[in-house]
Amino acid sequence: MLPAGCGGRLAAALQAALRGGAERRRELERSAERGRDVLWGERRGDERPKAEVGPGGGRESTPSSRELEELELLNAALEKALRVRESVSGAPAAARGAPGAKPAGGAADGGDTGELELPAATRDGPAAACPTCEVRAGSRQPTAAKKPPPYRLRAPYRTDPDVRRTQRKAPAGRVSRAPGAAGKSSSKAVAPKQGGRRGPAVPAAAKPQRTAGFPRSAPSEQHGLPAGDGSSVAVCGQQLSAGKRCCAPLRLPGGAEEHTAGARSASPRAAALQEQGCQLELPLPYRKAHTRNSRAWEKCRLCHTSADAAAARTRFTERIQSSFCSPTPTLSPAEIEKELKALQDVPSRLSLYVEAESADHPTLQREYESLLTLEGLQSTVSQCLHKLQLLRAAVESQRKLHPGCTGDQRDCCAACAAGAWVCGSAGTLAVPLLCYSRLQELRDLFALKLQVSMLHQQIALQKVSL
Amino acid sequence: MRRCRALPAAVGALCRALPPRARLAPDVLRRARFDRPQATLDFWRLLYALLKQIHGGEWTESDAIDTQIRFVKSALWYHGYGRPELYQLPSDGSAGSRELLLAFSWLLHRVNLLEWLLARNRVKTGDETSVCTCEDDLSHSQKDTTEMAPGLEDRVDVRYLQWLNGKLRFQWRSLHAQHQEQCKLLHKIHLFTSGSHTDQALGHFSVTETDLIRHPENYNQLLQHLELETMQLEAFLEWKQLEAVYWQWMETVLDNMAEEGSLRTVRDAPVETSRLQEGATCCPWAESMTVQIDRLSGEMTALHSQLQELVARRRSAWCQKVKTREEELQKEDFSTKLGKIEESVELKLLDLTNHGAPNKNKMHGSCRLVFRSKRSASKTGFGGSASKEPVPAVSATEVIRELRMREASLQRELKQLQDECKQRLDGIAERLDGVICISP
Numbered sequence: 001m002l003p004a005g006c007g008g009r010l011a012a013a014l015q016a017a018l019r020g021g022a023e024r025r026r027e028l029e030r031s032a033e034r035g036r037d038v039l040w041g042e043r044r045g046d047e048r049p050k051a052e053v054g055p056g057g058g059r060e061s062t063p064s065s066r067e068l069e070e071l072e073l074l075n076a077a078l079e080k081a082l083r084v085r086e087s088v089s090g091a092p093a094a095a096r097g098a099p100g101a102k103p104a105g106g107a108a109d110g111g112d113t114g115e116l117e118l119p120a121a122t123r124d125g126p127a128a129a130c131p132t133c134e135v136r137a138g139s140r141q142p143t144a145a146k147k148p149p150p151y152r153l154r155a156p157y158r159t160d161p162d163v164r165r166t167q168r169k170a171p172a173g174r175v176s177r178a179p180g181a182a183g184k185s186s187s188k189a190v191a192p193k194q195g196g197r198r199g200p201a202v203p204a205a206a207k208p209q210r211t212a213g214f215p216r217s218a219p220s221e222q223h224g225l226p227a228g229d230g231s232s233v234a235v236c237g238q239q240l241s242a243g244k245r246c247c248a249p250l251r252l253p254g255g256a257e258e259h260t261a262g263a264r265s266a267s268p269r270a271a272a273l274q275e276q277g278c279q280l281e282l283p284l285p286y287r288k289a290h291t292r293n294s295r296a297w298e299k300c301r302l303c304h305t306s307a308d309a310a311a312a313r314t315r316f317t318e319r320i321q322s323s324f325c326s327p328t329p330t331l332s333p334a335e336i337e338k339e340l341k342a343l344q345d346v347p348s349r350l351s352l353y354v355e356a357e358s359a360d361h362p363t364l365q366r367e368y369e370s371l372l373t374l375e376g377l378q379s380t381v382s383q384c385l386h387k388l389q390l391l392r393a394a395v396e397s398q399r400k401l402h403p404g405c406t407g408d409q410r411d412c413c414a415a416c417a418a419g420a421w422v423c424g425s426a427g428t429l430a431v432p433l434l435c436y437s438r439l440q441e442l443r444d445l446f447a448l449k450l451q452v453s454m455l456h457q458q459i460a461l462q463k464v465s466l
Numbered sequence: 467m468r469r470c471r472a473l474p475a476a477v478g479a480l481c482r483a484l485p486p487r488a489r490l491a492p493d494v495l496r497r498a499r500f501d502r503p504q505a506t507l508d509f510w511r512l513l514y515a516l517l518k519q520i521h522g523g524e525w526t527e528s529d530a531i532d533t534q535i536r537f538v539k540s541a542l543w544y545h546g547y548g549r550p551e552l553y554q555l556p557s558d559g560s561a562g563s564r565e566l567l568l569a570f571s572w573l574l575h576r577v578n579l580l581e582w583l584l585a586r587n588r589v590k591t592g593d594e595t596s597v598c599t600c601e602d603d604l605s606h607s608q609k610d611t612t613e614m615a616p617g618l619e620d621r622v623d624v625r626y627l628q629w630l631n632g633k634l635r636f637q638w639r640s641l642h643a644q645h646q647e648q649c650k651l652l653h654k655i656h657l658f659t660s661g662s663h664t665d666q667a668l669g670h671f672s673v674t675e676t677d678l679i680r681h682p683e684n685y686n687q688l689l690q691h692l693e694l695e696t697m698q699l700e701a702f703l704e705w706k707q708l709e710a711v712y713w714q715w716m717e718t719v720l721d722n723m724a725e726e727g728s729l730r731t732v733r734d735a736p737v738e739t740s741r742l743q744e745g746a747t748c749c750p751w752a753e754s755m756t757v758q759i760d761r762l763s764g765e766m767t768a769l770h771s772q773l774q775e776l777v778a779r780r781r782s783a784w785c786q787k788v789k790t791r792e793e794e795l796q797k798e799d800f801s802t803k804l805g806k807i808e809e810s811v812e813l814k815l816l817d818l819t820n821h822g823a824p825n826k827n828k829m830h831g832s833c834r835l836v837f838r839s840k841r842s843a844s845k846t847g848f849g850g851s852a853s854k855e856p857v858p859a860v861s862a863t864e865v866i867r868e869l870r871m872r873e874a875s876l877q878r879e880l881k882q883l884q885d886e887c888k889q890r891l892d893g894i895a896e897r898l899d900g901v902i903c904i905s906p
Binding site for chain 1: 543546548550568572585589624630640644647652679693696707710720749765767772781783784807810811814833839857858870871873875877884887
């Protein structure tokens with residue numbers, strides 16, 4: 001039934017569509033991964049420590065690539081399962097949080113309980129960042145139950161006392177830059193080998209460090225110290241790189257609170273961002289840059305062209321346009337596209353109005369109103385038709401002017417594949433905002449956007465098959 | 467004399483306000499003023515880079531110069547630049563720097579080149595999404611690929627196509643699920659971090675910013691970009707201060723050209739040469755515009771006849787009713803009531819037609835997603851009411867409404883195409899004797 005050649009074209013188009021979609025999915029997956037990392041990173045951190053306990057340093061240092069692969073798969077599956085569970089309802093999530101916390105607490109001495117959360121919170125940043133870390137998480141399962149106080153073990157693995165120390169020594173004023181340093185150290189922590197080897201020696205080293213580190217952290221740290229016990233704090237101290245430092249202290253109170261409150265809120269990881277999220281601070285250099293930048297945008301937005309500049313500019317433009325070829329078309333191709341775009345949804349919109357008016361009306365007044373509205377719509381439609389005629393004429397005159405058009409689409413109309421141009425036409429100097437007030441709005445928005453682009457694709461495919 | 471000193475400053479600021487990837491040495495402008503051939507290539511390259519950025523195309527500095535020139539000419543045509551001299555410039559880029567300077571300056575004003583580029587290249591630190599209903603990138607890139615796809619064999623099994631189609635559907639469904647999850651993540655992050663951003667207008671962090679707090683080391687480049695952008699913005703501000711000098715200077719360029727007789731006005735130009743270049747009759751752009759116009763005209767015409775019928779029926783019914791109840795109505799002072807109705811309808815229609823007007827400050831391009839709970843929104847007012855001119859902000863409800871409209875139009879278009887397809891199939895089926903086809 002398909003016309004000759006059509007099958008091939010359709011297949012090619014479908015394949016191209018699939019490729020495009022796959023690319024889109026990958027991109028989305030990447031950004032979702034990042035989102036999850038930011039949001040749930042905590043959890044992974046939580047899990048990881050346990051994992052480490054079992055295998056011991058040696059194992060960590062030399063997982064085979066196959067093993068890594070398998071673990072990664074396992075990890076992904078687990079993570080997915082967790083996510084699913086979480087999404088099913090809030091309650092399960094909360095439940096999950098509690099059990100997770102308890103075993104650890106129970107195992108640790110009484111003093112520990114307060115801080116159990118700490119390491120988790122602090123740690124997961126790096127963990128999330130690095131796939132190799134996660135691998136370890138996979139191994140956790142068997143061991144996890146057995147060894148609750150694993151948090152301590154982690155410390156050695158991450159610690160790189162020298163590095164840390166040098167960082168700490170940096171002038172206090174550098175706090176702001178600390179984040180950068182933090183990043184570095186965290187990345188180091190990620191490398192399993194170093195940590196593993198050094199492990200045993202570390203705990204002692206860690207403690208001093210931590211104390212050194214904390215002083216720099218924000219005031220909130222004070223909460224943290226009393227609550228946490230030395231070992232766990234040490235753990236986080238080590239990997240707390242500067243970045244950590246900014247947020248770790250902030251997290252502390254959250255962690256402690258959470259504990260005392262019990263499983264009152266959602267899962268611990270979500271809680272980390274949830275409770276400390278509003279106290280987070282951007283690293284100083286970035287904050288400065290952002291402020292400067294947004295101030296510059298603001299100034300640009302409010303800046304106007306001076307009167308004499310505007311006059312000179314207009315004079316220049318008029319003079320040069322008077323030398324344009326005649327007859328100068330009234331609309332440029334760009335303007336034609338813009339006008340056309342403005343018209344593209346008018347039929348849909350008008351039909352909606354017509355539909356609304358087509359019911360019978362009970363009162364005379366309403367009936368009159370409806371009649372007038374319909375008449376108004378009618379004249380609007382006439383106007384649009386007239387406009388379309390003008391546009392058609394404009395297209396014709398532009399077609400004649402088009403320079404060196406060879407009919408080859410890629411070549412000739414490279415400039416006019418210009419959804420992009422029309423689309424960006426805002427040209428306003430500001431960071432435009434799109435405000436939403438409910439999650440549902442966001443969902444609708446994205447669903448509709450997707451729907452629209454799917455329709456675009458379907459139309460394109462339908463055209464191919466015609 | 468003051469101008470002499472101000473000019474280099476203006477030109478310098480202008481050059482610094484251009485995007486880093488397409489920056490010009492101020493000297494080139496000065497050389498172009500005297501139509502020096504050395505400046506020509508630089509100018510073509512500049513225009514190529516700028517226009518490519520505006521049109522969102524891929525490009526490199528090493529693209530062949532004649533390709534670059536062809537593109538620039540085409541893009542200038544697209545924006546409505548009509549000086550024939552420009553289109554007659556040689557395609558090896560050996561001459562014509564002054565013409566190019568003129569075209570550049572014209573773009574600067576007519577297209578708001580600088581503003582546009584700044585907005586387009588904005589460093590994005592937020593969670594961005596596009597807000598307009600223009601065709602998205604996907605369909606564009608797809609158009610390209612379908613055209614470029616190597617011709618597969620003609621004989622393609624229908625089942626293969628069905629399989630591909632099924633796969634595609636499944637892909638869309640997974641994409642939908644992914645998007646929904648993404649929304650959830652975004653919202654959580656926005657919600658949890660609300661109140662922490664130093665920027666009051668934003669209120670909360672974006673994913674990037676939250677991640678930045680955790681791994682600042684990964685964002686050194688972002689920081690750099692941000693700083694570069696700030697410098698560019700500052701250069702733009704400087705340019706806005708000195709702009710007048712530049713335009714006065716450009717006028718002197720035109721004066722010189724007029725003296726030389728190279729600035730012909732329309733009256734002197736013979737009609738034939740005034741055509742930019744006798745265009746080919748087939749122009750894909752014109753084709754696609756015509757197709758769109760045809761489609762819209764068809765829809766409008768259908769709507770028009772529908773309305774005509776409806777209005778005629780309603781009017782006669784109305785007249786009859788009024789006639790039968792004439793006396794009764796006169797007592798009620800009916801005419802003043804009608805007057806009020808007329809007014810309200812007028813307002814309603816005005817609102818309606820405004821919707822279809824171009825340039826109604828509709829937003830385009832990508833926006834930063836900002837969560838504002840109803841409460842905080844009412845407290846602070848939308849878009850920071852503190853400043854005189856509010857920050858451009860659009861609400862999700864508005865965008866959703868637009869998207870719904872777009873969806874409806876696309877549905878119609880698709881329906882039309884499907885009907886067309888079905889008709890063809892029916893036509894084919896009719897020609898088959900003795901075969902009964904049951905359409906799906």
